[in-house]
Amino acid sequence: MVELIFELVGPYYRLSSAEVKAVIEGKGCRWKEKGSSKEVLVLETDCTVEYIAPRLGLTHRVLLHEYTGKQEDILKGNLKVELPEGSAKVETRRIAGAEGETQEIKEILGDELDNPIDLIDPDHQIVVLFTKKCHVGKLLYSSDKEGYRSREVKNRPFFSPISLEPRYARALVNLARVKEGETLHDPFCGTGGILMEALHLGLNASGGDIDKNMVNGCIRNLKEFGFECPVKLGDMGDTIPYELDNIVTDPPYGRAASTSGECTGNLYKRFFRVAKERLKKGGSLSLILPDKKFIDAAKGFRFLEGYSTKVHSSLERHYLLFEKI
Numbered sequence: 395m396v397e398l399i400f401e402l403v404g405p406y407y408r409l410s411s412a413e414v415k416a417v418i419e420g421k422g423c424r425w426k427e428k429g430s431s432k433e434v435l436v437l438e439t440d441c442t443v444e445y446i447a448p449r450l451g452l453t454h455r456v457l458l459h460e461y462t463g464k465q466e467d468i469l470k471g472n473l474k475v476e477l478p479e480g481s482a483k484v485e486t487r488r489i490a491g492a493e494g495e496t497q498e499i500k501e502i503l504g505d506e507l508d509n510p511i512d513l514i515d516p517d518h519q520i521v522v523l524f525t526k527k528c529h530v531g532k533l534l535y536s537s538d539k540e541g542y543r544s545r546e547v548k549n550r551p552f553f554s555p556i557s558l559e560p561r562y563a564r565a566l567v568n569l570a571r572v573k574e575g576e577t578l579h580d581p582f583c584g585t586g587g588i589l590m591e592a593l594h595l596g597l598n599a600s601g602g603d604i605d606k607n608m609v610n611g612c613i614r615n616l617k618e619f620g621f622e623c624p625v626k627l628g629d630m631g632d633t634i635p636y637e638l639d640n641i642v643t644d645p646p647y648g649r650a651a652s653t654s655g656e657c658t659g660n661l662y663k664r665f666f667r668v669a670k671e672r673l674k675k676g677g678s679l680s681l682i683l684p685d686k687k688f689i690d691a692a693k694g695f696r697f698l699e700g701y702s703t704k705v706h707s708s709l710e711r712h713y714l715l716f717e718k719i
């Protein structure tokens with residue numbers, strides 16, 4: 395068992411936290427929460443950090459848990475963190491306007507260390523996160539910012555306003571808890587945001603889209619990042635394979651999305667019917683819809699979890715997870 399601190403990407407902390415738990419559960423491991431704040435998840439798990447951390451989209455850093463509590467206790471000198479040999483640095487971050495005696499705590503923890511301080515290129519880092527509580531841990535993993543930045547919508551050779559940003563596409567894939575060797579299909583693949591993240595995770599993925607431009611653009615985007623997978627042109631009813639394990643998708647909604655003339659309510663109903671027919675029993679359906687009212691259209695599915703995000707004043711994205719019954 396290991397106790398870890400996850401510094402979550404905001405502002406949709408419930409979604410970020412759910413992603414961590416989904417990755418652990420997808421591996422068949424267990425977790426137990428231990429004094430989390432809204433913005434920082436603290437949990438004990440039998441899963442390794444090497445497995446969890448590189449898979450996450452909505453986590454900045456993962457720390458080995460040392461302390462959660464009041465900063466006054468640290469200010470009184472009640473916390474001593476032991477580090478292996480090598481240079482060290484203490485870093486602090488106040489999250490969402492939280493109050494914190496950052497400089498004082500840096501000095502107190504730094505003075506307690508037996509290691510030489512190196513602010514530029516330390517071998518070890520102690521990170522202090524201030525929320526309503528104070529969380530202290532040893533840095534184990536920092537998110538691949540450069541990788542995510544390079545795959546951002548504006549940095550892809552083919553892009554459109556409908557595209558999903560990579561960290562969010564990654565979270566949607568992770569919510570599905572895809573097991574090793576299983577298949578995943580995105581029938582509304584657009585520019586390929588979801589497929590790119592699925593392939594990055596080494597999953598067995600395929601896609602489809604009704605728009606020829608999207609199919610060609612998606613293949614181009616995948617190629618740009620060194621990926622390849624089957625992407626078919628056609629209505630979702632013709633591209634979703636039978637005996638499928640997982641569907642992860644982001645169907646059309648909002649003003650800029652194209653449905654080839656079909657009203658979205660009708661398209662969603664038709665989609666749920668096809669998905670029910672093609673998914674294996676127990677298969678997962680992880681998708682984004684613009685309104686929770688459409689959950690009722692998912693006949694033949696059990697609704698498991700849902701998280702809301704705001705795109706702009708008139709569009710919300712609801713990340714929803716269903717299981718085929």
Ligand SMILES: C[S@@+](CC[C@H](N)C(=O)[O-])C[C@H]1O[C@@H](n2cnc3c(N)ncnc32)[C@H](O)[C@@H]1O
Pocket residue numbers: 556557558559581582583584585586587588602603604605608628629630631644645646647651652653654661
């Ligand atoms: C919201 S976009 C998907 C965006 C995608 N996640 C991305 O990152 O680019 C929805 C896509 O569904 C496609 N679409 C609309 N109606 C469809 C249908 N009946 N069957 C398959 N694709 C459809 C549109 O062409 C559009 O590319």
